[in-house]
Amino acid sequence: MSTAAPVRRPGAVTAAYVIWLIGAIISLLGAIFALVIGIFALTIGAVAAGLGGAAAGAIILTLAIFVFIIAIIELIIVSRMRAGRNWARVVLTVLGALSIASTIVQWAQNTSNAGTGVGSAISVAIVLLAIILMYVPTANAYFAAGRR
Numbered sequence: 001m002s003t004a005a006p007v008r009r010p011g012a013v014t015a016a017y018v019i020w021l022i023g024a025i026i027s028l029l030g031a032i033f034a035l036v037i038g039i040f041a042l043t044i045g046a047v048a049a050g051l052g053g054a055a056a057g058a059i060i061l062t063l064a065i066f067v068f069i070i071a072i073i074e075l076i077i078v079s080r081m082r083a084g085r086n087w088a089r090v091v092l093t094v095l096g097a098l099s100i101a102s103t104i105v106q107w108a109q110n111t112s113n114a115g116t117g118v119g120s121a122i123s124v125a126i127v128l129l130a131i132i133l134m135y136v137p138t139a140n141a142y143f144a145a146g147r148r
Contacts, residue, residue: 034064084146
């Protein structure tokens with residue numbers, strides 16, 4: 001049994017948690033919406049055989065299930081980060097970096113449509129903020145205490 005006082009979760013970690021939580025919930029809601037669309041497309045495609053709707057519905061449904069599972073896993077990881085688990089902080093950092101890299105690649109491929117960049121820029125800034133908040137000195141101390 002440890003005699004050290006528990007380390008209080010810093011505001012930076014709580015703020016990062018809220019950012020990641022909102023992102024995970026948005027992903028979850030998007031997956032649910034895509035599941036409904038996929039089921040609808042699959043049903044309509046089955047009725048109108050030969051139009052390719054069933055195949056499109058199956059693809060949408062498969063991707064929606066994948067996103068749904070990833071969103072649930074992300075919610076679990078986010079809750080572990082909030083509890084001070086360093087591994088969860090590292091996983092979220094990697095996921096955030098992949099998200100930022102993906103957005104940059106999309107920008108590079110979509111240079112002709114300048115209007116789509118604002119939402120993506122905001123998304124990148126928010127993910128970057130969440131990552132930075134997880135590594136400020138008070139957060140580092142919190143995660144270091146979680147390792148003991």
